[in-house]
Amino acid sequence: MASPTSYRTLTGAVEAxxxxxRSRFLGLLAPVPDEEGAREVIAQRRADHPRARHHCTAFVLDPDSRxxxxxxxxxxxxxxxxxxxxxxxxxxxxxxxxxxxRYFGGTLLGAGGLVRAYGDAASQAVATARIVxxxxxxxxxxxxxxxxxxxxxxxxxxxxxxxxxxYGAEVVVTVRIPPAELDAGLHSLADVSAGSVDPAIGAPAWSA
Structure with a gap:
């Protein structure tokens, strides 16, 4: 399986x-860099809502979502x-x-009701999110x-x-080229400079 060349995430935290x-379901979505970051947000959420009965969670990490x-x-x-x-x-x-x-409202919702409620709360939060x-x-x-x-x-x-x-006495130019287009990019640099440049190729990185 080929490695992904792009991924979708959030620009910031959102709530719904x-x-x-009478049960309240408060959905929070937040961008996190790793498992430690996710667990820190979960701990903060528990601290912010100490009287809530449940804090149910899910997170996805890595460019391939593995x-x-x-x-x-x-x-x-x-x-x-x-x-x-x-x-x-x-x-x-x-x-x-x-x-x-979840702040329990006194009425049991049953398994199907809970599945819909938790899914809907998360979906409502996604609907308000800015995705990049x-x-x-x-x-x-x-x-x-x-x-x-x-x-x-x-x-x-x-x-x-x-x-x-x-910019200084000369100009240091960094061109960000998709991995699949790297060879074409190097050829283009050679063509536009008549072969006078000596490109330094950095490690692959991610950017919006």
Missing amino acids: EIEIK TRRFSDDGEPAGTAGAPILDVLVGHELTYVLAVVT THSQHVPVTVTVDYALAAAIDRMARAAGWTTESE
């Missing part, structure tokens, strides 16, 4: 609330964490944590004069690549 038979965890936090098995996780996976989100906090796609790129850096820097910038923009320049 639904009420079913790390997936969920917790029913005392609800019947499979009725809370799994449907929350299904929402994250269904929206193809990663590096994202969902916490649905991060793409993988390879930074290729060259040091050139001002005229060649402008030509490289035009070449890169025409190809759909982004650039960043640092």
Whole structure:
């Protein structure tokens, strides 16, 4: 299976609330970098809502979404964490944590009702979220004069690549090229510079 070259995540935390038979379900979605970050947010949520009966969670990590965890936090098995996780996976989100906090309203909802409630609370939060796609790129850096820097910038923009320049006596230009297009990018740099540049190829990175 090929490694992913892009992934979808959130730009920031969002919240939503639904009420079913006097039970309140407070959905929180937050971007997280790793498991430790996810558990810190969960701990903070528990501290913020100490009187809530349940804090059911799910999170997805890694560009290929291979790390997936969920917790029913005392609800019947499979009725809370799994449907929350299904929402994250269904929206193809990663590096994202969902916490649905429940304040019990005194009426039992049954297994089907719980599945719908926890899934709906997570879905409502996703509906309010701003989602961003991060793409993988390879930074290729060259040091050139001002005229060649402008030509490289035009070449890169025409190809759909982004650039960043640092100006001094010369210009240090970094072109961010998708991995699949690296060879074409290096050829384009050679063409536009008549073979005068010596590109430094960096490690693959991710950016929005």
